[in-house]
Amino acid sequence: MALDIDSYIGMQAQALKVQSRRTELLAANLANADTPGYKARDIDFREALSAAGYGTGTGSAPLPMARTSAGHVDGLGSGTAADGTLKYRVPLAPALDGNTVDAQLEQAAFAENAVRYQATLTLINSKLRSLMTAITGQ
Amino acid sequence: MSSFSIFDIAGSGMSAQSVRLNTVASNLANAESVSGTAAGAYRARHPVFKAEQPADPSDPGAGVAVQGIVESTQAPDKHYDPGNPLANSDGYVYSPNVNTVAEMVDMISASRSYQNNVEVMNTARTLMLATLKLGQ
Numbered sequence: 570m571a572l573d574i575d576s577y578i579g580m581q582a583q584a585l586k587v588q589s590r591r592t593e594l595l596a597a598n599l600a601n602a603d604t605p606g607y608k609a610r611d612i613d614f615r616e617a618l619s620a621a622g623y624g625t626g627t628g629s630a631p632l633p634m635a636r637t638s639a640g641h642v643d644g645l646g647s648g649t650a651a652d653g654t655l656k657y658r659v660p661l662a663p664a665l666d667g668n669t670v671d672a673q674l675e676q677a678a679f680a681e682n683a684v685r686y687q688a689t690l691t692l693i694n695s696k697l698r699s700l701m702t703a704i705t706g707q
Numbered sequence: 708m709s710s711f712s713i714f715d716i717a718g719s720g721m722s723a724q725s726v727r728l729n730t731v732a733s734n735l736a737n738a739e740s741v742s743g744t745a746a747g748a749y750r751a752r753h754p755v756f757k758a759e760q761p762a763d764p765s766d767p768g769a770g771v772a773v774q775g776i777v778e779s780t781q782a783p784d785k786h787y788d789p790g791n792p793l794a795n796s797d798g799y800v801y802s803p804n805v806n807t808v809a810e811m812v813d814m815i816s817a818s819r820s821y822q823n824n825v826e827v828m829n830t831a832r833t834l835m836l837a838t839l840k841l842g843q
Contacts, residue, residue, distance in 0.1 A: 592834065596713045596827045597769040600720030602820050603727070604756040604771050672823060683830045690837050697842045
C-alpha cells in the first residue's frame with residue numbers, strides 16, 4: 570500500500586493554512602483598532618476547513634445546487650472558497666466612529682489562534698516522527 | 708508563506724501609533740505656548756487613520772495608514788494677561804486649544820495599541836520559527 574503524504578498530513582496542513590490566514594486577519598484587526606469606520610473580520614474556521622474538503626461530517630458543509638446550464642450559479646456564493654469564510658464580527662459595543670474592533674476580544678482570539686497553530690504544528694510533527702520511525706525501524 | 712505580511716500589518720500599526728504619540732507629544736509640549744493673535748495660536752493636531760484595503764478583496768491583510776494630520780477647529784482660549792510681552796493691544800493672549808487630559812488619555816491608548824502590535828509581531832515570529840523547525 571503506497572502512502573500518500575498529502576492525505577497523511579492533509580487535514581493538518583489545511584488547518585495550518587487557515588490558522589495562518591486567521592493570524593493575519595486578527596493582526597489586521599488589532600492594527601486597525603483605532604481606525605474610524607474599520608469593521609473587524611474573522612474567519613469561520615469550520616467553514617474554511619470544510620471548503621477545503623475537510624468537513625466535520627456533521628452535514629454542515631453546504632451542498633451546491635445542480636447546474637444544467639453554464640450560466641447557472643451553484644448557490645455557494647461567488648469568488649474563491651476562502652472568500653465566503655470571511656465574516657464581519659458582530660460588535661458588542663461599536664464605537665461612535667464606526668469602528669467595531671474590540672481589542673480585548675481580538676487579543677483573546679489572537680492568543681487562542683496562536684495556541685491552536687502550535688497544536689497543529691505539534692500534530693504534524695508527531696505524524697512526521699511516526700513516519701520516520703516507520704522508515705528507520707528504530 | 709503569506710504570514711510574512713503580518714509583519715507589514717503590525718509594522719504599519721506601530722508606525723501609525725507612533726505618529727499618534729508624536730502628535731500627542733507636540734500637543735502637550737505646546738499646551739502653554741500662548742500667542743498674541745487667535746490665528747497664530749497653536750492648534751491641537753490629530754492624525755487620521757485609514758485602513759489600507761488590499762487590492763485583492765479575499766486577501767485578509769489590511770494594514771493601517773496615516774491619511775493626514777488635521778488641526779482642531781475649536782477656537783483658542785482668550786486670557787487677559789497684560790504683563791505678557793506677547794499680549795495684544797487690549798492685553799489679551801490666546802492659548803492653544805489643547806485639552807491636556809484628553810491628550811494624556813490619547814497617549815495611553817496609543818501606547819497600549821503600540822504594545823498590542825508589538826505582541827502580535829512577537830507571536831507571529833514565534834509561530835514562524837516553530838514552522839521552520841517542522842520535522843526536526
